[in-house]
Amino acid sequence: MSTTTGSGRAAPTTREAASSGRRRSRHGGAITVFVVPFFLLFALFYLLPIGYAVFRSFRTVEREGTFGPATEVFGGLTQYEQVFASEAFWSSLGRVLAFGAVQVPVMLGLALLFALLIDSPLVKGKRFYRLAFFAPYAVPGVIAAIMWGFLYSPGLSPFTFVTGNVDLLGSGAVLWSIANVVTWVYAGYNMLIIYSALQAIPGEIYEAARIDGAGQLRIAWSVKIPLVVPALVLTGVFSIIGTLQLLTEPQVFRSFTTSISSTFTPNLVVYTTSTVPNFNLAAAFSVVLALLTFALSFVFLRLTNRRAFA
Amino acid sequence: MSILTRTDGYGPTTARERRGVREHPMSRLVAFVVMGAFTLYFLVPIWWLFVASTKSRGQIASTAGLWFADWNLWENLGFVFTYDGGVYLRWLGNAVLYAGVGALLGTLLASMCGYALAKYAFRGRDALFNVILGGVLVPVTALALPLFLIFSAANLTNSYWSVFLPSLVSPFGVYLARIYAAASVPAELLEAARLDGSGEVRTFFTVSVRLMAPALVTIFLFQFVTIWNNFFLPLVMLSNDKLYPVTLGLYAWNSQTNAVPELRTAVVVGAFVAIVPLILAFLGLQRFWRGGLAAGGVKA
């Protein structure tokens, strides 16, 4: 199925590329007008800061005496040595990987289930569900975390039958409590992306399945799901990136629970280091984190064998 | 024609509904229970926030969380909107400005760039696209200080610009615009426009933009939400609280609740008030953005 989608798209692209390739010189001006404004801002607010962070990650400070002035000098890989020696950083990485390994499949599984149900004739009131499930996406992360923080706290929660028996904010459960917040915010958003992909499937395909006598479950499994795999890959990559950059929710939760350390997630490690302030080390952490994010997204795309970003 | 019409053609909703009559009642029941349970899951926290906004400070903790106690909403709103000289209203205004204008311009820039990437072959096109997508991989925490130094070099920290300008950049918007432009703007149409003597830029604004409308609305809304929710950048850039957007304002209030516990109510009520415009915006614009989402999913 995926090959169909793939080749269906590849054909026009090639044709366009060929046709416009001949006119490259003629459209140079237009291309400049289209690309330069965005690229200028992108360079200024992404590339330049990234370059600067990379630069600083190779610097180190020297000073004399307890209150001596600091001088910045080239430090080679000093900061990176500290990154690789940092137990806190690597265990935070392990933590978010465990988080992602569970939360991303659960969230995407739910999103897929909702999308299939709303797309199927089994459910009435699709409009309502679509909106209700999507509404949490409009809640800013800080506010969502504060809200759930209240709902988890044994003394405040309306769900005392749960919070009275399970310590949702204890060191064992808090990671999964955060996973729930992330799922709550983003499941509906991912559902919509998948649902939209389902909507675009030509009706004839179902007719064929119908004639074969397939039920809804069968159609979902062997027709619909293969067709929305590209959408799943897309949402998967963004979820992986989001997981590795987890910051807001754990940070807000620190005011609700004692179980979240200042180095709970890699991004918290970066933040904590930059408040020391030790910007050089924070920059080195960030560079390593960005590279790992890239590597992981790349491996994921390879494993799923889809070029979501081509 | 455009994806929008094609999508409509592909979705034989009525036909599917008709077939639905034949579905097993048990399946329908299971589906209903699942959807019902998750409706509660998604809406109860928001309901709780609303209910909590109507309570006095003491009652938030001491009364049942999911139902009303004494109706204190108007007093609470009054407190939020008048505290510290009515700064909350200003924060809301700022957020609308940052997110509204920022998303509008950001959408224009991203769609132009994505359109060029889709419709013209030029040297370094793929490299450019990959670099732009790579932008989403870098943690925001790492960019804070460098961004600050850049703006300080231009003497623009602690100004509207310092939050507004970086918000204009949306790599995801470029991605979406590229995918969508490739799918919805036929090469033949551009060719025809060229034969009519229309310039490339003019063609974009007169013909292509219209074809890409659903994607543009989608990009706009995503960008709007991203800017509205972002508090890290303003936290770094702004020291004048008159320039804060509403999330940063709420964050600052939340950090002061030790010293001024009355602010706790303000945070809850302020949070509720802040999400209402977003939900309304999504409700109002929903028939536009759904079409745009399809592009990101299917054509990926």
Next chain:
Amino acid sequence: MSRHTQVRAGAVAVALAGTAVLAGCSGAAEDGEGAAPEAAACAPSEGPVELTYTGWVPGMEDAIAMWNEANPDVQVTYNTGPSGNAGTYQDFFNQLEAGEAPDLGQIEYDTLPNFRVQDGLVNIAGCEGVMESGEQFVDWTWQQVTFGEQDAVYAIPQDTGPMAMFYRKDLFAKAGIDVPSTWDEYADAARTIREEGAYITHFPRTDVNWFAGLVWQDQGRWFANDGEAWTVDLTGPESTEVAEYWQGLIDEGLVKDTPGFSDEWNNELNTGELWTWVSAVWGSNSISSGAPDTSGKWAVAPMPQWEAGQNAAGNWGGSSVAVLKGSEHPYEAAQFALWLNTSEEALTALNKGGGLYPATTAGLELPALKEGLEFYGGQPIFDVFAEAAAATDPSFTWGPTMAQTYNDVADGFGTALGGSGTLLDALQAGEDATKETLTSQSIPVNE
């Protein structure tokens, strides 16, 4: 920001690939401004002056309005930020790096060394009236802002947080427990209260500065610096005594582990689940607003002592106002800071608007601080705190990376509350991590 840096910086914005140039800019700012350990000459500026001031004291605007009216030539603009570690310090560090910090900044005592190590403070000892003002302030605060050095004043003390014990007078009386005056009696009371089904207090994992206040009371020292290097000692005999004491209470299940200032904690205060809170003077507001149903039932007594008959107190919190590096008007900034923190009108306004407890000895005599408070059964509670302020050991020193130290100790406290490891382990871990952080910043440390 000097004209020189501006020009350079302008070039940077243009040169997209110019990361090295950008670095050059910040490097220049550091080198150019270097450290000037001796107090610089401090002369008034010519013509009208505009000062910027960033802090997070509610009601500060009222006091500033008074100043601006009386001083048309020195106008102060106030910006409210998030509380220090929630963002404002980070802002200051960034702004210092860019050379555009506000003229004045609110900095808590425990963070002053951090700013001094980062070369962010102006020595205002040479400014008119600054050295002379020293005797007006409570001893220990002056020690903090001078770092115990001659000819050095890096900030003007603003408020303090002398500690005492808030307790539920009604519940203690009903249960027939005497108000504990030593920590031993406090532990005994804790057991009795636990039998009543409640807790004597909570152990706040994240409020490491609260714990430091207890160590401070016991004459412990966490940091020392001899000019050559820092000594980090979070596990000295006094720290160990305090840690083991609380570990005992935790092991016996006598204290709750609710985080301080959370809504849940408020709720526990409000419902009588927590009977005492050893806290700072500003805690009186936290209780009265967090536990409104308990009005009239609380009272304040001095902190329990380690030895019967002693009279020692600790301190938790309090801020100073510092003139930040790069200010072009240190003279005016110093004059404003002096007025703000010593004049009766300003102190009254700050006490009224922000609940600040003044750092001057005269300020402790403000009429508002002599009244009985209804919430505390009419007790004039500030008398207890005034005594505590006077009984606070002046030689306690903070380290140069307290935010990090707090974080690391708090992480360990969290583990200890979770049942693995002890509070002492946490202090040891915090000590090790602090030494490591100092070393990685090239700040000399004694092993």
